[in-house]
Amino acid sequence: MSRGLVQGLAWSLSTGAAVTLSWWGVHTVMAGTAYDRPRALPITAQNSSTPPEPPRASPAPRTPGPSASPSRTSPSPSPSRKPAPEKPEPPAPEPSPSPEPGNVKGYTVDGGRVVFDIGDAAAELVSATPDAGWQMQVWKQPTWIRVTFTQEGREVSVFCTWNGHPPMVQFDER
Template sequence: MHRGLVHALAWTLATGAAVTLSWWGVHTVMSGTAYDPPLAVPLTTQPLSSSTHSAAAPSPEPAPDSPSPSSSASPSAAASSAKPPQKAAPPSPRPEEQQGDGGDPGKVKAYPVTGGRVVFDLGTTSAELVSATPDAGWQMQVWKQPYWIRVTFTKAGREMSVFCTWNGHPPLVETYEG
């Protein structure tokens, strides 16, 4: 009886060690793949314009026009009024100005389809997948090649594919339901 318990304990410890080692190996390999959570990109319905930044600039600028008791206060007021526009000027680039592969200026566009949503960064000569999110109950698969990207959503025999191709032409996005 004692011998059987020792064998069972040894088997349990060996199995636990093997499962732990296998999980660690798979986790290490899978940590840098397409299964990482997609990055969120803010999408706006209207493009940002420089007028939004200039609208904020007039409020601090009237300070230099106001009378000041000393001439040294005026340069400090001018310096303080110059700082807010400088801070407001370098916000994150608009989606239309974000960079795609190889420094290609791109335009981030979302494609909501049956089964999920796909977001591409479309440049003039290439494209990049920003995110692909399946709807509840749908499965998703992504294929990336040098001149095309395919995202397929599947559920109960239904299949919806979004293709982005750019082989010798600007990126073109097409959807197919099968």
Template sequence: MAGMRQALVPVVAWSLATGAAVTLSWWGVHSVMAGTAYDPPRAVPLTAAGRTPPPTPPPLVPATRRPETFSPPPASAPPATRPAPPPSPSPPAGASASSPAPRPSVRLRSYEITGGRAVFSVTGTSASLVSATPEAGWQVQTWSQPEWVRVTFTRGTQESSVFYTWNGHAPTAQFDAR
């Protein structure tokens, strides 16, 4: 009986410690994920050859990042949940007030290549992936760095890519198929 008790003590201690760790981990993940929202994926319209494409929709942006094209709300109508910002000081006499820098224009670029379709949001200084949709039977992989983004569609030994770079120059697209 004493031998059995000695064997059960570590098992019970391990079970309690594991249960506590799982509970603590679940609670941590749950509390972080509770306030997040995920946008459903949106389809990009396909156009038939020879037809004029429909107007370009606004860029799709993940719910966790505010797009560059939106302006902050005007100071005259602050949100009800935030206090009004303090008035900005007047420039000294004789000084001219400088206007804010213009925001870059954003354009969607869609590329249909062997294996799928990739859509990018492109400004004069950078590009970001909006969506990558593989065709049936194909896989998609994406990579992103501060100066480039790449989308590759693969099936067996077939591979095709769209590669955007903008390191010291305006964004340019390159295509590679093997």
């Protein structure tokens, strides 16, 4: 009986250790990757004579109504009681201005494709897609972005930097 208990305890501890180690390994690898949702940017024609429509505001969230289940301990409200005035809703946040047409630039290199939204003083990564068989890694810092594609010892990097100068894109292949 005690032998079975010891074996069950040993199995539980080893399984718990394996699950913990696996979770830690996956968490460590995934923490350094960029899985931000891609931003949808407006597509405008260069020769368009009509200005693009401004973004529509989303409808205000609904306030929950009174509870459907009555409480047995609380007395029913008297007709002379007035309901408490509702708090005014905070104003909706202002939509961010859409980028000027032509600021989104794509770069195709051996290993994949990188798309940046390049502004006057900064840039933002819109998407990075590796080609089949290539692996990709992304680094983001306040003054630069690096996307590196690797395959069988080969490394192709796309850098976008803007530290004290307008954003510029550079390529490095090793």
